[in-house]
Amino acid sequence: NAGVTQTPKFQVLKTGQSMTLQCAQDMNHNSMYWYRQDPGMGLRLIYYSASEGTTDKGEVPNGYNVSRLNKREFSLRLESAAPSQTSVYFCASSEAGTSGRFEQFFGPGTRLTVL
Amino acid sequence: ILNVEQSPQSLHVQEGDSTNFTCSFPSSNFYALHWYRWETAKSPEALFVMTLNGDEKKKGRISATLNTKEGYSYLYIKGSQPEDSATYLCGGSNYKLTFGKGTLLTVNP
Numbered sequence: 001n002a003g004v005t006q007t008p009k010f011q012v013l014k015t016g017q018s019m020t021l022q023c024a025q026d027m028n029h030n031s032m033y034w035y036r037q038d039p040g041m042g043l044r045l046i047y048y049s050a051s052e053g054t055t056d057k058g059e060v061p062n063g064y065n066v067s068r069l070n071k072r073e074f075s076l077r078l079e080s081a082a083p084s085q086t087s088v089y090f091c092a093s094s095e096a097g098t099s100g101r102f103e104q105f106f107g108p109g110t111r112l113t114v115l
Numbered sequence: 116i117l118n119v120e121q122s123p124q125s126l127h128v129q130e131g132d133s134t135n136f137t138c139s140f141p142s143s144n145f146y147a148l149h150w151y152r153w154e155t156a157k158s159p160e161a162l163f164v165m166t167l168n169g170d171e172k173k174k175g176r177i178s179a180t181l182n183t184k185e186g187y188s189y190l191y192i193k194g195s196q197p198e199d200s201a202t203y204l205c206g207g208s209n210y211k212l213t214f215g216k217g218t219l220l221t222v223n224p
Contacts, residue, residue, distance in 0.1 A: 042204065042216040043159070059213070090158060100147035100208025103161035 002026055004107035006091050012113045013081045021076040021110050023091030031094045032074035033058075033104065034066060036087040043090065049074055050097060081114045088112070117141060119207040121215035128195050129223050135191045136218040138205030142186035149206040150179055150190055153217065159204055162190075195222045 004025045013019055025032065034046040045058030049068040063085060065077045074093075078085055088111050092104040120139045128134050138148065147166045151159035163172040168183040176193045192199055202217040 040216065043214040045211075045213070099210045100149065100206070100212040101164070101166065103149065103164050104159075104212070106158035106160070108158050 004091055004093055004105050006089075006107035006110050008110060009108065010111050012115065013078075014115050015082060017081050018077065018079050019081065019112075020078075021089055021091075021112075022073070023075065023107055024073045025091075025093040025105070026072065027093060027095075027105065028071070029093035029105070030071070030096045031102075032068065033092040033094075034064075034074070034076045035090045035092065036060065037090060037109075038087050046076065046089075078112075081112075083114045086112060086114045117207045117209050117211070117213040119205060119213050119215040121203075121205050121218050123218060124216070125219040125221070127221045127223060130195060130197060132195050132222075133191065133193045134195055134220065135189050136203055136220075138188045138190070138207070138215055140186050140188075140205075140207035141209070142183055144209040145183045145186070145207070146210055147208040147212070148181055148183075148188050149208070149212065150188070151204040151206070153202040153204050155201070162203075192220070195220075197222045197224050 007022045030051045033048045035043040047066040049055045052071045067075045088109050091107040094104045095102040150162040153159040163179045165181040170181040178191045181188045200222045202219045204217045206212045206214040
């Protein structure tokens, strides 16, 4: 049981390049989330997916797009990377709903640097 | 977006000390309160999810209480050990979870 996996672990991009961060969970969870962690800012929600086929904006969605490919996978795309998107990105999943009733399980994170 | 505040921002204690931190949130439309333990270079791991006023939860030497009427939760660590050194993250939900900035605990041997 791998839990939540993320690829890649590290990535360096140049300004304007695009990339997709991959996330998968094997816990049969309905809900999935993308967060970014910046120094002194805690975890901020970028996008979430309450269930397969639905996605919604979180607190800081600008510059990102997401795809809930199936129940297991939730990807985050940066179409034109900017230095302000340098951050550590965490994917998470929870059993059901996004109301906060269920604990979230986090992946190991992707450290992204945009030059 | 829920405004979740944690205090203190950081804390240094000696091994064996007991300590506590605070998470405050707006009491209106409250739904759930989460506590996570986040070690450096790792990912957050859930400690507790609480929903009811007066809830108390315990896991080993760590416990938490919840007061939804006044909008706060306390996390207690009894007899701190160096391995308790981590950031303790609180998240409040009014149907969408918002995290505070965390309390960084350092336990000196």
